[in-house]
Amino acid sequence: MLRTALLLAARSDRCRAFVEHSPLTRRVVTRFVAGATLEEVLPVARRLTADRLVTLDYLGEDVTDAGRAADTVDAYVRLLAELGLHGLAGRAEVSVKLSALGLALPADGARIALDNARRICAAAEAVGTTVTLDMEDHTTTDATLDVLHRLREDFPATGAVLQAYLRRTEADCRDLAVPGSRVRLCKGAYDEPASVAYRDRGEVDRSYVRCLRILMAGPGYPMVATHDPRMIRIAAHLAEEAGRAADSYEYQMLYGVRADAQAELAARGLRMRVYVPYGGQWYGYFMRRLAERPANVAFLARSLVGV
Ligand code: FAD
Numbered sequence: 001m002l003r004t005a006l007l008l009a010a011r012s013d014r015c016r017a018f019v020e021h022s023p024l025t026r027r028v029v030t031r032f033v034a035g036a037t038l039e040e041v042l043p044v045a046r047r048l049t050a051d052r053l054v055t056l057d058y059l060g061e062d063v064t065d066a067g068r069a070a071d072t073v074d075a076y077v078r079l080l081a082e083l084g085l086h087g088l089a090g091r092a093e094v095s096v097k098l099s100a101l102g103l104a105l106p107a108d109g110a111r112i113a114l115d116n117a118r119r120i121c122a123a124a125e126a127v128g129t130t131v132t133l134d135m136e137d138h139t140t141t142d143a144t145l146d147v148l149h150r151l152r153e154d155f156p157a158t159g160a161v162l163q164a165y166l167r168r169t170e171a172d173c174r175d176l177a178v179p180g181s182r183v184r185l186c187k188g189a190y191d192e193p194a195s196v197a198y199r200d201r202g203e204v205d206r207s208y209v210r211c212l213r214i215l216m217a218g219p220g221y222p223m224v225a226t227h228d229p230r231m232i233r234i235a236a237h238l239a240e241e242a243g244r245a246a247d248s249y250e251y252q253m254l255y256g257v258r259a260d261a262q263a264e265l266a267a268r269g270l271r272m273r274v275y276v277p278y279g280g281q282w283y284g285y286f287m288r289r290l291a292e293r294p295a296n297v298a299f300l301a302r303s304l305v306g307v
Pocket of ligand 1: 133134161163184186187188190225229253257288290293
C-alpha cells in the first residue's frame, strides 16, 4: 500500500515540487545520491574503487524533448572522458536509462534513444569501459531489449537489466544467456500490475532464483544486483555449482544501501560493484528507494520535521 503510494508519488509533479523544495529532504537524499555534479561524484568514485567497482548513473528519466536528451548524452560523454583522464575507467562503467535519452518522445523516440545510446557506447569504448541499460517500467521492456540487441552489434559488451518480478523475465534470461552477454538481474522497482508481474515477495524471490540459475549456468556474465542476503547466498551456491571462477560474475548494490555488506564481499575477493547515481534530477530515483523500505520513509519524515 505504502509502496504503491510512493511509486505513484514518484510520477506526480506536485509531490516532486514539495519534496524537492524541502531543504531538509537533502539530508536524506545524500544517503542515496552521491553528488549533484560531476565534480562531486568523481571523488566518491575514486574512494569506492579502492576496493570495489562502480557503475555511475547520471540521474534523469522521462525526458520530453530532444534537447534535454542531447544534454544527457553530453553529460555522459563528459563523465566518461573524466573517468579516462583520472584512470578510473578500468573500475568504473556507466548505467543509462533510455527514457533519459528520448525513448518516450512521440516522434521517433526509439531511433533517437538508440542514436543517443550509440554516442555514449562509443565514448565508453574510447576509454575502455562499458555501458549497461537500466530497465524501467514494463511498457518499455521490449523497446529497451530491442535497443540492446542493436547496440550489441557494434558494442557487444553492452549490458542490460532484467527484473525478476516480471513474468516474462525467465524467457528473457534464456534469450540473453549467450556468450559475451552481461545481464544485471534485479528484483524490480516499479509498481507493476499482476497481469505482467509477480506481486508477492515470495514469488518474486522464487523467480529471482530461477532466473539466476539460468544466467549462472549460461555462458554470459551475470551481475547479481540485490541486497538480499538470501539471494546472495543462493548466487554463491549457483556460481559454485556452475563451476564459475570468481571473476566470471559479480555482485552489485546501490550506493547508500548495505555498505557494510559491500565491503565484506569485496574483502572476500569477490567482484562487488556499487551503483552510484549523481545529478540534480534525483526525485524519481529517490522515491523508488523510499518505496523499497518503509524504514526509509520514517527516516525522511523525521528529517522533514527536523528531529
Ligand atoms: P529486498 O528484498 O527489497 O531487500 C533486501 C534487503 O536489502 C532489505 O531487507 C534491506 O535491508 C535492504 N534494502 C533494499 N532496498 C533498500 C533501500 N532502498 N534502502 C535501504 N535498505 C534497502 N530496479 C529496476 O526496476 N530497474 C533497474 O534498472 C534497477 N537497477 C538496479 C541496479 C542495482 C545495482 C541494484 C542493486 C538494484 C537495481 N534496481 C533496479 C532496484 C531493484 O529492482 C530493487 O528494487 C532493489 O534492489 C531492492 O531489492 P533487493 O533485491 O535488494 O531485495
